[in-house]
Amino acid sequence: MVQGRVYNFSAGPSMLPLPALERAAGELTNYRGTGMSVMEMSHRSKVYQEIFDSTKRALREVLSVPESHEILFMQGGATGQFAAVPLNLIGTTGSADYVVTGNFSGLAAKEARKYGEVHIAASSEDRRHTYIPGQKELKLSPDASYLHYCANNTIYGTEWHYVPVSKAPLVADFSSSILSHPIDVAKYGLIYAGVQKNMAPAGMAVVIIDRALAGHELPITPVIMSYKTMIDKESMYNTPPTYNIYMLGLVLEWVKEHGGVEGMEELRRQRAGMLYDFLDGSRFFHGIAERDSRSMMNVTFRTGDPDLDSKFVKEAAEAGFLNLAGHRVAGGMRASIYNAMPLEGVRALVEFMKDFELKNK
Numbered sequence: 215m216v217q218g219r220v221y222n223f224s225a226g227p228s229m230l231p232l233p234a235l236e237r238a239a240g241e242l243t244n245y246r247g248t249g250m251s252v253m254e255m256s257h258r259s260k261v262y263q264e265i266f267d268s269t270k271r272a273l274r275e276v277l278s279v280p281e282s283h284e285i286l287f288m289q290g291g292a293t294g295q296f297a298a299v300p301l302n303l304i305g306t307t308g309s310a311d312y313v314v315t316g317n318f319s320g321l322a323a324k325e326a327r328k329y330g331e332v333h334i335a336a337s338s339e340d341r342r343h344t345y346i347p348g349q350k351e352l353k354l355s356p357d358a359s360y361l362h363y364c365a366n367n368t369i370y371g372t373e374w375h376y377v378p379v380s381k382a383p384l385v386a387d388f389s390s391s392i393l394s395h396p397i398d399v400a401k402y403g404l405i406y407a408g409v410q411k412n413m414a415p416a417g418m419a420v421v422i423i424d425r426a427l428a429g430h431e432l433p434i435t436p437v438i439m440s441y442k443t444m445i446d447k448e449s450m451y452n453t454p455p456t457y458n459i460y461m462l463g464l465v466l467e468w469v470k471e472h473g474g475v476e477g478m479e480e481l482r483r484q485r486a487g488m489l490y491d492f493l494d495g496s497r498f499f500h501g502i503a504e505r506d507s508r509s510m511m512n513v514t515f516r517t518g519d520p521d522l523d524s525k526f527v528k529e530a531a532e533a534g535f536l537n538l539a540g541h542r543v544a545g546g547m548r549a550s551i552y553n554a555m556p557l558e559g560v561r562a563l564v565e566f567m568k569d570f571e572l573k574n575k
């Protein structure tokens with residue numbers, strides 16, 4: 215690692231690609247001869263509009279977003295979308311299907327109950343959210359306005375490896391896996407993601423919505439959460455999170471230089487492969503998620519002894535591997551290995567784990 219940087223395995227906010235940070239640093243006080251920082255620019259200025267347009271264009275290109283879908287930059291993070299989704303979409307029939315596979319999909323369902331009837335199509339709570347239900351286990355209701363699920367469960371370390379089929383439009387929270395693999399966007403009514411893992415600094419959500427779904431919001435929908443308004447005003451109804459959008463543009467350039475989402479998928483396969491191969495061969499560390507549901511972004515594991523787990527997290531931090539403690543609701547350890555985590559970081563972590571195992575078993 216260069217410049218005294220550490221391997222940061224945080225679940226988010228998390229590592230950003232170093233070249234993007236360096237570009238931002240170089241342009242921080244004087245953006246390309248304008249004499250001002252991007253932070254100081256009017257969002258209505260020509261120079262900022264170019265930054266905004268090129269970020270949006272790059273996202274459309276990288277994720278192959280079809281023309282039927284609009285890209286929105288919204289505030290309030292992914293949690294804002296837990297409310298915005300039902301406010302905008304549940305009114306069509308008054309009810310929606312939710313699959314609960316972890317903390318955040320549970321919170322999304324809880325928020326939606328304020329605005330309509332929520333039907334839990336499946337829950338993985340029976341096995342402590344260690345698996346993703348199969349298509350046959352989804353009990354879909356005939357009159358749902360949409361089916362909501364969370365594509366990657368950041369806390370429990372599970373990921374959907376199939377796209378569920380439903381008559382109702384699909385809505386998915388991709389906060390912790392967006393830009394890490396290709397997505398067939400046309401299959402979705404709406405995709406949203408908080409940006410602080412694979413995209414940009416915290417404080418914004420990217421929303422990709424089929425334009426046909428907008429315009430049916432409940433009358434109580436705050437204007438700032440109205441997809442119709444955001445589409446009509448091209449995400450500039452009010453002052454958008456200008457610097458986050460600029461940073462997203464820099465991150466997207468890095469993604470493009472590394473083979474786009476196909477390149478990111480190959481890298482994530484290598485990163486996750488190294489860790490899971492090691493866990494599968496270890497008699498000391500154990501992976502927590504069931505094998506066919508494992509996340510390639512958040513790898514959860516434990517020794518089985520909470521004291522050893524704490525010792526591991528402490529000694530790992532001292533060795534420069536930061537933020538490996540599992541979430542408080544899940545315990546154990548979690549290595550979040552998003553796009554910007556270098557392969558060497560995972561390789562070095564595995565070496566550290568081997569060494570820790572030898573000394574402590």
Ligand SMILES: Cc1ncc(COP(=O)(O)O)c(C=O)c1O
Pocket residue numbers: 225226290291292293294318364366367368369387388389390408409
């Ligand atoms: C999958 C998922 N959804 C939603 C959220 C909540 O995001 P935010 O903090 O941007 O509201 C998180 C946060 O980590 C997450 O991992």
